[in-house]
Amino acid sequence: MSDQKKTKRRDFIFTASYTLGVVGVGAAVWPLIDQMNPDASVKAHSSTEVNISEVQPGQSITVLWRSKPVFIKRRTEEEIAKARQVDLKELKDPEKDEDRAKNPEWLVIVGICTHLGCVPLGNKGEYGGWFCPCHGSHYDTSGRIRKGPAPTNLEVPKYEFVDSNTIKIG
């Protein structure tokens, strides 16, 4: 009886020691892992303001936001109509153009293919939007994935019109 009791006490001490050891090692390892995450200086570039007064209809500019390219496209009537006519059932990642472009004339999207991160080329591809040269994803004039390996539409970043000539991204 007393023997059994002793064993139980030992077991408890062992378990407690192991647990504390694991917690301690975990706490020591976490800084070593977390140091690889985006640092304060990288996070500091979280928003950028862009002057769009010079952009003509049909033209697109590329700006860097968080070191990623962002396409700001001033769409033509035709391109807007094309994006809005599409039946949502045809889409791989169904999203209305109305939800992607607050102001139909301006489309703001992150210029990074959602497949493996290449920068798609403008005014190319079978849907008149963007085409990714790396693995052949086709996007339409709303930046939605239509054909190819990319799983989702080109991302719409958080942005707002500061005034009629300036867009703030981020």
Next chain:
Amino acid sequence: MSDHDYTPKSKFGKWFNDRLPLLTLRSHLTDYPTPKNLNYWWTFGGILTFCLIAQIITGIVLSMHYIAHADLAFASVEHIMRNVNYGWLIRYFHANGSSMFFLAVYIHIFRSMYYGSHKSPREVIWIIGMIIYFIMIMTAFMGYVLPWGQMSFWAATVITNLFSAVPLIGESITNWLWGGFAIGSPTLTRFYALHYLFPFLILGLVILHIWALHVPGNNNPIGIDVKQPSKDTVPFHPYIVIKDLFALLVFLLLFVFIVFYSPNLFGHPDNYIEANPLVTPTHIVPEWYLLPFYAILRSIPDKLLGVVAMLASIFVLVILPWLDTSKVRSAIFRPLYKQFFWFLIADVIILGYMGALPPEGTYLLVARVATGYYFVHFLIILPVLGYKEKTLDVPLSITEPVLEGSTNQSLGERANQ
């Protein structure tokens, strides 16, 4: 080996060996018994050891001049090429060294598959080898990023984005890998640190690889165990040492020919353009030695499944000793396996070729068929073949087919050919 352990003769040697029995290992480099029928395909182990050491030495030298920073890396590589004494030679040797390293490792791997060196009792050697191969891929990939040219940058982008296929936490993983929201300086510095570290991991694993090899001893072209060490084997030194050195010299002829006369043969002109995060080159391709995997990745139209298929194509190699169910090791005695082996080689070459071409139309179709066949070979053909195949008679010993005309029917026939 343990039957005649080496003991040092000198007084100092004895004194040292009593305290650290390092010199006892000497016999592994001298009278280690090696099957006497090893052919030249067996010299690639030594060649690979040379490649590893050469990459480490040239790499350490390059690191004395290279600067791992997004603004300076590209210029520092040009500085090495133009200003550093013999910098061009050392860098070209290092850059082409990776191609030669992979050429040798592929021959080494396929030799194992042909002669059944991955089978019992050598599974652990094979698995350590596959781990080495996997770390080699990562090391080569990170090394390719360091010059910070367009190909470097976009290769890094595409490959690290593979992790974004992981459901839910994909984006957190990529940001963690990059140290930012895209590839940049933080990515470059960590790749540099790991590119420096990994070769030493490989070196450690190579020691384990050789250790595991020296337990059962070498396989050999006819794939049977050594019966009588005195008849079937020769000492490692000088027989194998000299043969390995001769093969190394021939290998080096090819190596230095490329370094001297065609140093950019395996390179891509776009990598002489500095990295630009705004423009993706119209056609990006990985280095030739990764093309088959790239073709597998692209042949699957789904992002996550493409990545899974690519990783699976390496993983099936790890479990190969259990997929290949045949008790006979060498393809010499497996008439069907021998054919399927060459089909596999052709399949991998086709995959590599498709990996270099744009993924559209017929190319994509061919890549898909080749990807399918790759998995069929390992997961269906090999397991079934082990039970169905009628193998030829295996000789009784390594010496038998050489010394006695052989009573063995199949061997007699082969001798007449």
